Amino acid sequence: MSQIFHHSTNTLAKVSIFGAVFGAGAGLWLLLEVNRSPYVTNVGVAREQPVPFSHAHHVGGMGVDCRYCHTSVERSAQAGIPPTKTCMNCHAQIWSQSPTLEPVRASLRSGRSIEWVKVNDLPDFVYFNHGAHVNKGVGCGTCHGRVDRMPLMWQHASLQMEWCLECHRQPEKYVRPKAEVFNVAWEPPADWSASGRGAELVKEYGIKPRTSCSTCHR
């Protein structure tokens, strides 16, 4: 009886079996990677804004404190986007004729808000609280990155749940002295993890990060 299958079928079968297992794995891996990529998370993607406001210039160049504009960051869930009036505190005097700032002046004249594009946008079922974090030694830079080097704002971290949990599970790695919270340029010293300083701060500040779902979802 002659062979029904050609000899090469053996190879084909092996490749198929191998391919099925690894191909599925590779597909899954690809999906996860895509989901974590800037294509989905928007990390590092600078956003166009109605006014090209530069954090690099205001924070990095002139050293304006975060809280000058984001006034409610210590008291509220929301850090607060400054009202037009805050911009005009200075820009009524300097660059008062600049065409770039015309939308700001127009807003003050007309009473209509400037519509900024949200850069760090959490899903609507997540309830993040700025106050709870900055009051416990989590620096602005920990989540927002080096805003003093961002001409236009971009998202620094993925804001995905695994990223949140990294810190909620090991706060000692990310906490900083309260005095440095608003210093976006602060870097932990080289011996930070060895010194046990983080663990000390966690104890000192009474940090008990929770990982129950209702901490953020409700």
Place this chain on the structure above:
Amino acid sequence: MSAEPPRAPFEARVEFAGVRPKAERGRALWRSLDELQESPEFLEFLHREFPARASELEDPRGRREFMRVMGASAALAGLAACTKQPEELIVPYVRQPEQIVPGRPLFFATAILDRGYARGVLVESHEGRPTKIEGNPDHPASLGGSDAVSQAAILDLYDPDRAQTVRSFGEIHSWAEFVAALKPVLEKQRAKRGAGLRILTETVTSPTLRQQLEDLLAELPEARWHLWDPGAGNAYAGARLAFGEAVETRCHLDAAAVVVSLDADFLASGPASVRRIRDFAKRRRLSDDGAPLNRLYAVETTPGLTGVNADHRLPVKPSEMEGIVRALAAALGLPIEGGTSDHAAWIAPLAKDLQAHAGASVVLAGEALSPEAHALVHLINERLGVVGKTVSYSAPVAAEGDPASLGELFAEMSARRVEALLILGGNPVYTAPADVPFGDAMMLVPFRVHLSLHDDETSERCHWQLPEAHPLEAWSDARAFDGTASIVQPLIEPLYAGKSAHEVLALLTSRPDRRGRDIVRDHWRPRLGPDFEKAWRRALHDGLVAGTALPETPMTVKLGDWAKAKTPAAAPGLEVVFRPDPTVGDGRHANNGWLQELPKPVSKLTWENAVYMSLATARSLGVRTSSSQDGGTESAGQPTPQGTVTDLVQITLDGRKVSGPAWVLPGHPDGVVTVHLGYGRWRAGRVGNGAGFNAYAIRGSAALHWATGAQVEKTAYSAKVSCTQDHWSMEGRHLVRAGTREEFEHEPRFAQELAEDPPNNLTLYPPHAYEGHAWGLSVDLNACVGCNACVTACQSENNIPVVGKDQVGRGREMHWIRVDRYFEGRPEDPASIRTWSQPVMCMHCENAPCEVVCPVTATVHSDEGLNDMVYNRCVGTRYCSNNCPYKVRRFNFYLYQDWTTPTYKMMRNPDVTVRSRGVMEKCTYCVQRITRARIDAKNQGREIRDGEIQTACQQACPAEAIVFGDQNDAQSRVAGLKASPRSYGLLTELNTRPRTTYLAAVRNPNPEMPKASHG
């Protein structure tokens, strides 16, 4: 209400006499007649979580709908994970108001009007959007408590069906055009001193509005001001008989050891009801330091909240009421004749008890009693020596109305003597008595204006419909039950072009463009003392003007002809009782979905009024006595709308007819039917149109509260109603545990002895530690009166949608907290019926059956013992709900939330996720409030204080029956309550270890009363 084709007569297969005792120990409680007789329909209903085929799509568009939904699901299921978040905008202020911190709500004190009277409230405002109404702890009518109607006012504010512009014959106009049209009319009236001008208002307590009206009448002395409140009773008329002048009667229930209600549903209605619940519950709490247990006797017709909470309830026909009042007066030794002897066995021990507690008792008369009966009750209270102790009098709070006032206006309009009619609020075309065709007579008036929140039945017949500003949008003032004045301040600019009654009245004066704020301020300027600005700000901050409560005046009853007995005219046929609806009132709340869907306190009907009657009356009329679920009896595959089917009956009264669904209400006396007003509106809006039947259609002006000589007959039609009494039934024993004071004193742990809890280690799962807080909640069943304020408060706080009558009929209502109502006794004997209320929300079990069956871990245990629900994980298997023995989980079968109407977006609580279709949800113990308190405490470097976190239900509860707190903290209130011998858990024999526990009810019956009345 829909009529179905004629059907075969219902066979009386119900036999209650042979019903076996349900429990060997404890109390035999039942929710409905179906449950009592264990009808196959009920058992089917009980064992299926939702009614038969409720999970299937059975609307007339069935197949197409199925394709549409499944198609969408398939598409969305695949794509949901791949969608990128859409770009969102941040819109900051241009100039940020000083006190606003984005993300932190502000609270403003103001007042909500309840039929003209003020209820002090605090309104939560998120960046200028009012979102939630709470009671004002400083206000005498609230003391922090609230009621369902005040809570629901927020939904009225954002109602998209509100009148939005000035309209004339349906066409959109402007205020300027109205003023121009008004000018010649006004000039003509000025010339004839207002002889043709008539103003019709509802009850007015606003000092400013009253002043404005009086000023106007001084300027135009021939003009007249009429009052019409369809729910108004005879209290002022009775006081006029007894004292020669109208007075306001106040009672101080916290000082009363014995309370007698003569058809006075004081726990459910009236301007002081919230305060009265608070005072009443104070004497029911059995706390160690508290006052001794009080005793409540209720004589009533329609089973209401007061009867539910009574230690002794006597169901009588309304025609018997006056005889009972007279008999009680005679039994107390007063020279009053004409008393009935029918209830001597009931009245004698009652009178004895009253005398034994002379000085600490009180008798309350219902609004519907005759003026003579009111006067007799004043006499009884005087005799008991309680005036100045539990009862006090003051000058009337409201501008005195006279029920004949509307009739006079009607006569003048019919005689064409009225040339201009200004109706400020109210809906007289709909609410006028049937023999006063107000709407027809109105058409003879050449200039008709109606100011109202909605473009309603009256607006339709007016030349000008003016949009009224909601109390949360406008400046005003109002007085509470004791006369305390509150300034009503706006929380938001009018959403539409609304104006207040003050501003509209100003249009009639020489200064037409005065703003509401100026009008109210100018009224108060000479009345607030030397430093006006300071006192004004203080009044706004506190929500009341200090020292404005009317002083108590001593009064003495003057005996007169009224004390002589009348011979009541005996009339054949049934008696009919008219009452404002417990939720939608006289019809003014008909377009409020929260109130429509709120189950009525005793009957548990929603979206509907019914003809309530006793079992015996129902049998004599031949209507079905079993509220059978029709779904199971139809052949399979035929789409059948689910719901409860009952017979339609027709009431004929003085030749006027109306039809409504019959409903057997255990405890209702025989020979009388009750109909609630406020339904059957045809121009209420999208929510209220077509719901129920219009009982005003048979209500004559001679008998506003009850009538005799009605014929009630069964029609060939049946109706589908949505009643929640069998929904979410728990299968178990001893859900409501109650005892008498004697039982409690003999064995304080009587409630705990009814069930045995399994040992703590009887579980396969590792135990939770709960090192920090352990949140728990305790509900005092003795204090709870079953008023439903918690249900609406929860709905408002947690963005809970309204699902509609059809969906409620399928058992899909979404309320996170429900108030279960149980009956006890023999349904044939109304006097034997006792009723119990039990609020049930998520129990937050420590061994939660729901958690272990969720395939996607969407419901999980928190480190503080909360049973967390993670909406974004939920895929809608509903296993959790299946496994929940308490039936507290709610599933979004459809997209119940209105995601498109812009005003509703402003209404929602921004701290709670707005749920979508296909997601399970349930009570979270208001986790957003826990989180807010935790973060505030952490930021301030302290621990959370006991009592700092109040759940929405707890905050609203006028009886203070709900207490939330940390049960790990031995000093907390909730830990103390859980250690009480009365504390017990529901179905703890299942080893669920619930965090919500109950305090057993302890009633205080009088051992000398006839046996039947306390079961």
